[in-house]
Amino acid sequence: MSPLTTTAASAAARPAPESATAPGAPGLGPLALWLLAAVVVLALVTAASLAVGARGLAPETVWQALTRFDPANGDHAVVHARIPRTVLGLLAGGALGLAGAAMQGVARNPLADPGIIGINAGAALAVVTGIYVFGLSSLTGYIWFAFIGAAAAAVLVYLVASLGRDGATPVKLALAGAALSAGLFSLMNVILVSSRDTLDRFRFWQVGGIAGRDWSVILPALPFLLVGAGLVLATGRILNNLALGDDIARGLGQRVGLTRGVTALGIVLLCGSATALAGPIGFVGLIIPHAVRFLAGPDYRWILPFSLILAPALLLAADVIGRVILLPGEVPAGIMTALVGAPVFVWLVRRGKGAGL
Amino acid sequence: MRTADTKTPVDLSLPVAKTPAERPKLIAQHRRTAVLALAVVALFAASVLLGSYTVTIPDFFRILGAHLTDGEKIPGASFIVMEHKLPRAVVGTLIGAAFGLSGALFQTMLRNPLASPDVIGISYGASAAAVTAIVVFGATGAAVSGAAFAGALGVATLIYAISRSGSLGSGGQRGDAAGSRLILAGVGIAAALHAVVSFLLTRTDIRTAADVLIWLNGSLNSANWDRAGVLGIALLVLVPAVALLSGPLRILELGDDTAAGLGVRVGAARLAIVFTAVGLAAAATAAAGPVAFVAFLAGPIARRFVRKASLPAAALTGVLIVLSADYVAANVAPLLLDGTVLPVGVITGALGAPFLLWLLVTSNRKDA
Numbered sequence: 052m053s054p055l056t057t058t059a060a061s062a063a064a065r066p067a068p069e070s071a072t073a074p075g076a077p078g079l080g081p082l083a084l085w086l087l088a089a090v091v092v093l094a095l096v097t098a099a100s101l102a103v104g105a106r107g108l109a110p111e112t113v114w115q116a117l118t119r120f121d122p123a124n125g126d127h128a129v130v131h132a133r134i135p136r137t138v139l140g141l142l143a144g145g146a147l148g149l150a151g152a153a154m155q156g157v158a159r160n161p162l163a164d165p166g167i168i169g170i171n172a173g174a175a176l177a178v179v180t181g182i183y184v185f186g187l188s189s190l191t192g193y194i195w196f197a198f199i200g201a202a203a204a205a206v207l208v209y210l211v212a213s214l215g216r217d218g219a220t221p222v223k224l225a226l227a228g229a230a231l232s233a234g235l236f237s238l239m240n241v242i243l244v245s246s247r248d249t250l251d252r253f254r255f256w257q258v259g260g261i262a263g264r265d266w267s268v269i270l271p272a273l274p275f276l277l278v279g280a281g282l283v284l285a286t287g288r289i290l291n292n293l294a295l296g297d298d299i300a301r302g303l304g305q306r307v308g309l310t311r312g313v314t315a316l317g318i319v320l321l322c323g324s325a326t327a328l329a330g331p332i333g334f335v336g337l338i339i340p341h342a343v344r345f346l347a348g349p350d351y352r353w354i355l356p357f358s359l360i361l362a363p364a365l366l367l368a369a370d371v372i373g374r375v376i377l378l379p380g381e382v383p384a385g386i387m388t389a390l391v392g393a394p395v396f397v398w399l400v401r402r403g404k405g406a407g408l
Numbered sequence: 409m410r411t412a413d414t415k416t417p418v419d420l421s422l423p424v425a426k427t428p429a430e431r432p433k434l435i436a437q438h439r440r441t442a443v444l445a446l447a448v449v450a451l452f453a454a455s456v457l458l459g460s461y462t463v464t465i466p467d468f469f470r471i472l473g474a475h476l477t478d479g480e481k482i483p484g485a486s487f488i489v490m491e492h493k494l495p496r497a498v499v500g501t502l503i504g505a506a507f508g509l510s511g512a513l514f515q516t517m518l519r520n521p522l523a524s525p526d527v528i529g530i531s532y533g534a535s536a537a538a539v540t541a542i543v544v545f546g547a548t549g550a551a552v553s554g555a556a557f558a559g560a561l562g563v564a565t566l567i568y569a570i571s572r573s574g575s576l577g578s579g580g581q582r583g584d585a586a587g588s589r590l591i592l593a594g595v596g597i598a599a600a601l602h603a604v605v606s607f608l609l610t611r612t613d614i615r616t617a618a619d620v621l622i623w624l625n626g627s628l629n630s631a632n633w634d635r636a637g638v639l640g641i642a643l644l645v646l647v648p649a650v651a652l653l654s655g656p657l658r659i660l661e662l663g664d665d666t667a668a669g670l671g672v673r674v675g676a677a678r679l680a681i682v683f684t685a686v687g688l689a690a691a692a693t694a695a696a697g698p699v700a701f702v703a704f705l706a707g708p709i710a711r712r713f714v715r716k717a718s719l720p721a722a723a724l725t726g727v728l729i730v731l732s733a734d735y736v737a738a739n740v741a742p743l744l745l746d747g748t749v750l751p752v753g754v755i756t757g758a759l760g761a762p763f764l765l766w767l768l769v770t771s772n773r774k775d776a
Contacts, residue, residue, distance in 0.1 A: 162592070166599055214769040225595050226522055227768050233700055234761020237754050240625050245748035247618050254609045254617055333599055386607045393600030397570055400592040 082353055085346050089360045093141075096367045100137040101130050104374045139269055140261045140367040140384070143329040146276055148362020150321035151336020152343070152354050153283045156290035157314045158209070160224050161341070161399060165201070165322045166333020166389075168228035171259075172235040173204020174326040178256060183242045183249045191267050193256060194327035198275070201323040204231060209315070259330035259385020261370055272324040279320030280359070286314045287352035294349065332385040334392020335362050341399060365391075433715070440714045444724040448501070451731040455497045459739040461488050491632070496738075499631035499695055500730045500752070502639045504702060506692035508726020509650055511703030512710070512719050513685035516657055517678065518590065521767060524704035525564075525689040528594030529601070531698035533563025534690060536601040538697075539620050543608045552623070553635070553694035560690035563601070567594050568682055626699030626753030628734050635695045642691035649684045654719055657681060661717075699753040701760025702729050708767065729756060 101117075102108045106129055115121075116130035147165065154163040165171055177200025181187045187196070212227040243250045289310045292300040297307050325332065339362040340354060347353035369387035376382055457463050463471070463485065471489050474481050481487075511524035525531060537559025541547035547555060571590035605624065609617050622629065656677040659667045664674050689703060706726035707717070714721040733755040741750040 167595065211765050211769055223768055225592060226527070227765060229527065229595050229598070230761050230764035230768070233757055233764075237625075237700060237757030237761065240621065240754050241745070241750060241758075243621055244618075244625070244750060244754065245745050247614060250618060250621060251614045254606070258603070258606045258610055333603065380611075383607065383610075386603050389600045389603030393596050396596035396599070397593050400589055400596065401570060 082347055086353075086357065086360070089357060089364070093360050093364045093367075096364045096371070097137060097141065099371050100140060100367045101133050103371050104129070104133065135265050135269065136261045136263075136370070137367065139264050139328055140370055141363040142269065142272070142276055143261060143325040143332065144335060144363030144366030145359045146279065146321040146325040146328075147332060147335040147366070148339045148358035148360075149280055149283050149355060150318045150325065151362070152340035152351070152358040153286060153290065153314055153318050153321075154336065155340055156286075156293060156351055156354075157311055157318065158224060159294065162225050162337070162396070164334060164337035165205075165326065166331065166392075167225055167337065167396075168205070169208045169231040169235070170201045170204050170228075170322050171326060171331030171333060172232035172239075173200040173202075173207075174198075174323070175253075175257060175331060176200055176235040176239045177203075179239045179242050179249060179253050182252050183246055188252060191271065194268065194271055197327040197330075198323040201326045202319045204235070205315075205319050205322060207231060256330050258383040259332040259388075260373075260381075260383030261329050261366070262381060262383065264328065268328060272328050275320045275324040279317045279324065282313060282317030283321060284355055284359070286310065286317070287350075287355050289314065290351035290355075291349075294351070329366075330383075330385060332366070332388055334388045334396065335366055338392050338395045339365060341395070437714050437716050437718070441718065441721050441724070444710070444713065444721055444728065448724050448727045448731070451728060451735070452497050452501060455500070455731050455735050456489070456493050459493070459735065460742070461493070463489055463493075495633050495636050496628050496631040496734070497731065498636045499639065500628050500734050501727050502636065502643060503692035503696045503699060504706075504727030504730035505723040506639070506643060506646075506688040506726070507699065507702040507730070508706035508710070508723040509647070509719060510685045510688035510692070511705075511726070512707035512717070512722035513650065513653075513657070513681055513688075514703075515707045516717055516719075517660060517681050517685075519661065520591070521708050522704075522764070523591055524707070525560075525686065526698065526701055526703050527764070528567060528591050529596075529598030530560050530564045530567070530594070530686060530689055531693060531700075532598040532601040532605075533566075534560040534693040535624055535698055536604050537562070538623060539605050539608050542620055542623070543612045543616060550634070550638075553638070556697075557690045557694040560693055561686060563597060564682070564686040564690075567597060622751050623697045624753075625751035625757070626693075626697035627751035628696055628730075628738075629749060629751065631696065639691055639695040642687070646684055646688050646691070649680075650688075650719060653677070653681050653684060697751070697753065699730060700757035701764070702726050702756055705729055705756070705760050705763060708763075733759070 098110065098113065102110060102113045106126075108126055108130065112126045113130050116124070116127035120131065121127050151164055154165075154168075155161055174197040177196040178187075178193050181193060181196035185192075187193060208224070208227045208231050211231070212224040243253065289305065292303050292305050293307070293311070295303075300307050322336075339358050343354050343357040343361060347357050366384055366388065369391065370384035373382035373384055373387045376387075457465065457468060467482075467485065468489065471482060471486050474486065475490050507525075511526075514523045514525060514528075515521050517523075534556040538552050538556040541552050541555035545551075567590055570593040609620060612620070656667075656672050659670050659672050660674065660677060660681075662670075667677075668674050692699070703726070706729060707722045709729075710721035710725040711717050713725070730752060734752040737750040737752045737755050741755075742748060
């Protein structure tokens, strides 16, 4: 129980001092209430993630299993087995939400998302290379490769998209991501077609999900997650200034290049760890910040903490629904988020934000 | 000829205005198209005659003659040439032409070099439908092709509907905005379909998954006369349609409003062009899988070579891309990879992605 509560509590505590620095901000009270509501939603989804599955359990049983664990009780064992995936969902979801929000802010691009801009493909190619060349077979081994691949792809896509006259426009970013993904997948397929063993291991990683991971996967990624989250959460004000345009931000005394670099570092740490933890999961980082903007408005000092809380709620909810939708099998969380996310993406595009911003 | 070439700006936007009285230039363009056609013939011959199993030209005609007249067959050689190498080259040629035409139609109509069916997700529709057919319904052969065809048409309809409706009424920029939206909607739908395909890959045994993977990459390995026949019939219908539509297409390039002023029914013409282009891409995908980036590459490369946006040149370039990539995939790659025959799409994808990135970097267009 303890990791769950600390994640939620630290998230809830963080916006408080920030909001205190801006006493004039309108709607502070309602926003704090909304944030509280978001925390409650997250707590409910977390509880559901412990209780729901092929073997559904009553809330009392879950509570007992957490407070007075009885090793002989089968139900308690089920609850305990669901703790790692729940924690992982919270961590990966939070990382994706934060990274998505910050990415959209830094790139001033509403369509930025690790799936769209090719980070997942970079991680995938690195993992395939790891399996094929170094014979990796465990998730623990995949982590580092996923991490390096994700970081390299992120840097490459952003560089390519910002070259040329107009900088990183939404269409260019999305297309650079799509192009890079296609190229990387082709390279990856060279390996996959020639090695059936590699394909067999890779196909299960590729769908992206939070099931079947244990603490040995979670713990190595934690330091990166914390550093990344710290860096990104500290950038609320910076992102607000960047949203006004580089020139104005510079006029406000900001060192645009430096702050953008620091934020990008945080994003890469978050995306890389999330992909290492859960495999390629798309659309969470895209949808959540947009949903949050409806609630919280354009202030990144609110968008970031809201994303941190609501993104894991979405990922866990996707996971919970995926567990029961196709019994006796499971649909991985990554598939569920893509199925929910694509219509939202299309809706964003249709609303015209995609082409204009 | 050279001086005329250097004057032509290397510009992504399609050449819209054509001044008359450019006869020498026109002759040069025809000459370059003829060069492309000759290259296609040479490459076709190379892929039938050369490679891991070589045949001499007299032998080839003897085999072909024997096949057509039911004469005496050469053991081994007849089978390899008639059932393997020749159908492979024929299907490669047909899909190259179909993808090339389809991409050029989209790119010209939307005035955006990025708007080809493989970039905007139509190929993913075919993939998702075909993989569903293979994995869920255990389909093989023609049923897979049918599913791919239906999937491509379905996704194309969806994307077209999404990009068409909504706020389209913004004056002269209409076509461009709709184009941007179409591309982005396609990218989003492709990402979701990719998730579906990944998921289906985990729900089947590894043998089927490996087969599916090869299909997903686009491969000529299972090319045969049946597929060549079906594809040939489809092209017999669709290529004349392209020829009919090339007139309205040229006028649409001038902009929707101008075209309407010149008496083109813009909506109907657009719809006809879209469905012809999608039909071409879908037929080719049904025959060989979604060979990555052929549709996207053929138009721009042809335009750079012929110095003019030309549908025949795009078709020829598509054939060149497929045949040369398949030659590498079937004859060069096995030497490097312990005998694995790569799907042709792996080669085109690996080459196409850098080209797309380069196009993005050098692009001057606001919306691309």
